[in-house]
Structures are given as structure tokens and as C-alpha cells.
Amino acid sequence: MALAAAGAAIVPAATMLAPAEPAAAQARSGDLDRAVAALRGISTMRADFTQTDRAGNSARGVMTLKRPGKIRFDYGKDADLLVVSNGRSLYMIDYAVNQVERWPIRNSPLGALLDPNRDVKQYGTLVPTGSSDVISIDVRDPDRPEFGRMNLIFVRNPNAPGGLQLTHWVALDAQNHRTTVRLANHRYGVAVPESTFRFDDPRRSSRRPR
Template identity: 40%
Template sequence: MMFSVLLAFSAPALAQESDDALPPLEEKVLPGNNNLRALGQIQDYMKAVTSLKAKFRQQSPNGLVAEGTLYLERPGYIRFDYSDDTPFLVVADGKTLNFVDYEIGQVTKWPVKDTPLRALLGNSVDLAALGAHIELDPAGATGVIALSAQDNDRPELGVITLYFRQKDETKGGLVLNSWAVVDAEDRITYVELSDQQVNLALNDKLWEFDDPRGLSKRRRPR
């Protein structure tokens, strides 16, 4: 299963397609000074925002939409709580990303470092290590910085593009607006964020899940 398919989850057809998702990043690198400044802004964001709670809206490659609440804590922790009784859960415990399907009683696991989400869950951005590059105002979206990352040695893992918007142009602050994952077959999954709260004290139990296979709960490493 490709990672972008993991993020799509064959979500139930409970909502209409999204018309306002940002487009995927095209291959383009702007002059060095602009890129360096944008990279510095993203690195400042990564250092300043250590945890995040937000509403998310996810559009899968087939156009189906699912919504819920996202929890994130760096380094390595994330949880997608789906609404509307969607029988899936995605949770990373710092090392392992778990896709839990309660409908069929199955858990699929990936090392976080082997998924595109590693670009989002680290404490900093290393362009060389992530095989990444930056684009300003992608597809004419003014005030947006796009960071695209992939593992050039393992292209089958897909490409993730993080989209940051200028929160306050006078201060240079950023907010994470959305991201797109493109798998090896060019299928695209979008995740858009809203109602964000940052640097909250998140409960450790968020990184646990009830194992549908009847085993004990998977707990966050101490």
C-alpha cells in the first residue's frame, strides 16, 4: 500500500469534493537568497511550534472527503481522529506510524522515518537529508511557501509538499496551511488544516490506541 493511499483510507463518501485545495508543487527552484530566507522561516516555525491541534479536511485521490481532528507533537507524534464514525485511526508514537482499521480488525505499521510525514514531524528541516526544495507563491498562490520532500533512493514512498502561509508579513511568521502527498502512481491526497491551536500540552494517551486484534494497547515509548 502506498503511503498516500494510507492517508486516503478509502474514506466514505460523506462529503463533496474540495475545490479550494492548493495544487501540488511543480519542479521549480527560485534564486538562492529567496530560498534561504524561506527556509529560515520554515525552520523558525518548526522550532517555535512544538505541538499542534487542528481540524483537518482530507481529500483522497478518488475525490472522497473525510474530516476530523489532528494532534501533532514533535518529534515523531501524530494522531488523526476521524469524525462521522469513520472506522479508522492513524497514530504515530514517535517511532512507528500505525494505520488502525477497526472495521476489519487490522493494524498496518510503518517506521515514521520511512514515510513522507517525517518532513512534518521533525524538529528542523534539512533540505539535503529530505531531498527537498522550496518554491515561493506556487501556482500563483501569493504569500505561500511550499516545501517539497522525497527520498530519492526510495521514490515509491512518495512526495510530500507542505504549504505554509504568511501569518503576519510584517513579522515573517508562518502557519502550516495544508499538505499534499503524491504516490509513485501520481495519485494525490490533500490534507487541509483549520482552527489551529499551537504549543498545547497534549495528553500522552493520544499516542495510544485500542488494538482491534485483541492485544494490549500500544503505548507511547517513555
């Protein structure tokens, strides 16, 4: 699999919410509040990720997250691809063809994780999972279908911020490119320098990111 295709998918599905009984709906509303609090409780985080596209092709690397709005998907020093958000825009840098693509954070399904102005509770819908330890949230703006959608999956973990740990997500962009990203080996509160979210622009330099 070309890493560029994987990166395009990561920045571009969820099961729709079934009708709920009133008591269950009230309980799930509390879970939505807890999930929002868990996301907001992450100051910094590193985790290993495995990214899989709809054809079953996979890529691996390390994800670094820093609020507000910064993220880096590092596919390794020998990879030609890098995905970075500096808090305002999300960039996909392809060093194989010296190309940089840019999206405002709000225009990507990853806005559910990164955009400080995106209200996950406002746009999120709880999806039944069949387990009280698993919380699934479908995030999409019905007025902006071009922004795509994202299904966030949490499990209860007392060692994670807010008692919930984000284990994976499924992103679906406006072109129906579906990508699943699974996280492992979460590390919270790690020191993350601002330089993590900078990159060498291949349009001006032949240097690769370190």
C-alpha cells in the same frame, strides 16, 4: 468513501521547481530556513482537518501534533479508522476489519513533518507560488523514491511559530496515491497527554478508541 482508503492515502502533486534567477533564489533560500524554523517551533498543535483523495472523496476530523514525531488523525468517535504515530512508527488502525498496518515514520511522506531525523532543508525544494505570503516546499529524497513525496504549504502569520502557518499539504506515495490535507482552526501550545498517541489494538480487543 471508505475511511480505510482515506487513511491509507494520508500515510502514503507537487509542482517541480522552475529555474530561478540568482537574487530570487537567495531570497527563497531564506524562506526555506524560515519554514524549517516554523516546523521546529511547533511543540504541540491541534487543528481541524479535511482530507481529500484524488477522486475528490473527503473525510474530516481533528489532527493533534506533538514533537518529536507524534501525531493523531481522529476521524470521530463513530469512525472505524484511526491514524496514529507514537514517535517511532505510524499506524493505521481499521476497527471495521480488526486490522493494523504499521510503517516506520521515515518511510512515509509524513516523515517531513514527524521524523526528527529528517532534515526538511536537505530534502526540501522551494516551489514558486506567485505570492510573497505563500511558501511552498516540495520534500522528497531522490535516493529513496519509495518514501514518496510531500508538498508543504505555509502562509505568513505572525501568530504562528516562526511567523509561518502550515495550511495544507499534498502527499504522494510510491503507488501514486495522492491526498490533500487542509488544516483550519490551529491551536498552538495546547496540553497533549501521551495517551493521545496510544490506541486499542483490535487484534487483541474489540474495544474502540475513546
